[in-house]
Amino acid sequence: MSGDPALELVRCAAAVGAAIDAVLDPLAALGRTAARHLPAPGRRSSTADDLAFLRPSIHALLREGPAGLHGAGVVAQPSHPADAAIHLEWWEREGGLLRPRPSNLDLHDERFSDHPRSPWFTVPRDEGRGVIDGPYVDLHGDGLYVMTFVLPVDVDGAFAGVVAGDVAVNTFARPIVPVLRRLGGAAVVTAEGRVVVATTPEWAVGALVGDTPPPGSHMERIAVSTPVAQWRVLRSVRDV
Structure with a gap:
């Protein structure tokens, strides 16, 4: 290692923070769009049309967003606790193509079906802040380690859901590794x-x-x- 060790630690922490911001900034833009189109909590649950309206923004995020982003979308908060449906608009990038997550997979994917009790949903809902889930192996993708970046969406000052993106760890790490090696x-x-x-x-x-x-x-x-x-x-x- 060359240079002052304490300074190198500071530089590395800054590089990690910048890599995180590179994912969160475009995700926050999707969140602002979602806040304009999701219904206010308590009025009604989001419909398929509400979520489909966000599809072009999700597609743009996947095509133009940070490297390594291979899945993104919106998970809306149900209007009533008894509403067990998954109010989800989620797309994945596969090569140069975008495909929706199949609805039958949603119902059997514990990450989504159990979302009212999952930290990636409860932390934004209860604490009003974003969260990063993982790393974990994406069993429905290429078996790579991924992380899910999540931000809350508020409508009229109340929690309406989350925007989220799955990022491959190996791609996320690329700008960090040269600094970490020092x-x-x-x-x-x-x-x-x-x-x-x-x-x-x-x-x-x-x-x-x-x-x-x-x-x-x-x-x-x-x-x-x-x-x-x-x-x-x-x-x-x-x-x-």
Whole structure:
């Protein structure tokens, strides 16, 4: 590693924050569009026509948005607790084509069917902030590690649903890796300690990393400043 270690940690945290913002900024634009077209909570549940009106904006996000974005859409809040339907408009990018998520898959996909109790939906609903879910293996895609970036949508000051996008971890990591390598053995981890990207095979993507360093070493860390993710950059340093 070259340069001042503390400064390199700061630079790496800034690079991670910039990569997160590169996904959230266009997703926030989709959220503003959704807020103009979804019904106010309590009046009625979103209809297929309400959600279909957002389709061109979702398509534009997938075609022109951040690299590695291979799925995006809107999940609306039901108007009544007894409404068990999935109010969803979700599209995926497959090569140069866009395809909708099949409705029969929605009903059996736990990530969507159980969304009223899933953190990616309850955190935006109950805390009014975005969240990043993952990394996890996308079993309905190419088997890659992905993360889901989620932002709340408010209509008339009340929670109306979320906008979300699935991003491939390997693509998300590309601008981070060169900066991370300057730290030597290092990793970016989530609040739960799950590895997002690392420069050492000892820390595999998706693995859980504790705060206890390997024998004969100590851990340096810095928080990534972002309201949607309490991530950290970790650096393992061998004791002299």
